[in-house]
Amino acid sequence: LDADFMLGSSVKWICGGPGAAYLWVNSKQLSLCQPKDVGWFSHQNPFEFDIKHFAYHQTALRFWGGTPSVAPYILASHSINYFAELGIEKVRAHNLAMLAQFHDQLADYMRSPIQADKCSGTAIMHFGEQQAAVKVALEAANIAVDERHLGLRVSAHIYNDQQDIDTFIKTVKSAL
Numbered sequence: 001l002d003a004d005f006m007l008g009s010s011v012k013w014i015c016g017g018p019g020a021a022y023l024w025v026n027s028k029q030l031s032l033c034q035p036k037d038v039g040w041f042s043h044q045n046p047f048e049f050d051i052k053h054f055a056y057h058q059t060a061l062r063f064w065g066g067t068p069s070v071a072p073y074i075l076a077s078h079s080i081n082y083f084a085e086l087g088i089e090k091v092r093a094h095n096l097a098m099l100a101q102f103h104d105q106l107a108d109y110m111r112s113p114i115q116a117d118k119c120s121g122t123a124i125m126h127f128g129e130q131q132a133a134v135k136v137a138l139e140a141a142n143i144a145v146d147e148r149h150l151g152l153r154v155s156a157h158i159y160n161d162q163q164d165i166d167t168f169i170k171t172v173k174s175a176l
Helices: 069-084 088-109 127-141 163-174
Strands: 005-009 019-026 123-125 146-148 151-154
Touching: 005 146, 069 088, 088 123, 088 163, 127 163
Parallel strands: none
Antiparallel strands: 005 019, 123 151, 146 151
16 A cells, blocks of 8 residues: 555544544655644653744654543553464464354355455445344343444444354344
8 A cells, every 4th residue: 555644543443532542644645644632742852842943743743632542552552462373374364264154044145245356344224124123132231232234233343253154144144
């Protein structure tokens, strides 16, 4: 990729909790960008405390504000290290195997692609007139899904096991 910017967070797939995000700026674009809001970390020398001669930091730190809350970064750091040690390939393979089971068992309801090069880590399913009944059944079984305009979004992750997938499929089929 030859991206100009990349922005993300650690909240979902990295399991890092809310409050920790990252911003990467291509060095070709960095000098062209001036933040709308600045803090003392935005300054080239944050300990200078000279508000009359403000100079942006030369790196993407120019977009950082004041002192951040440390807790989200500690949590995110642990999660990032955990997934780095586990291996993203292992996480993706596990996820794809679970998505394949959704596709095999509930193919008529799938709205998202199953091909590894085209799918994200989520499955979107729409159950037509039975959508509300399926959602109620899943909630009763303490299975969390996210309802979107295309259907119910299911996000199986590394902490989900075969029993979770079997329970999901059984619950859906019982509601149809």
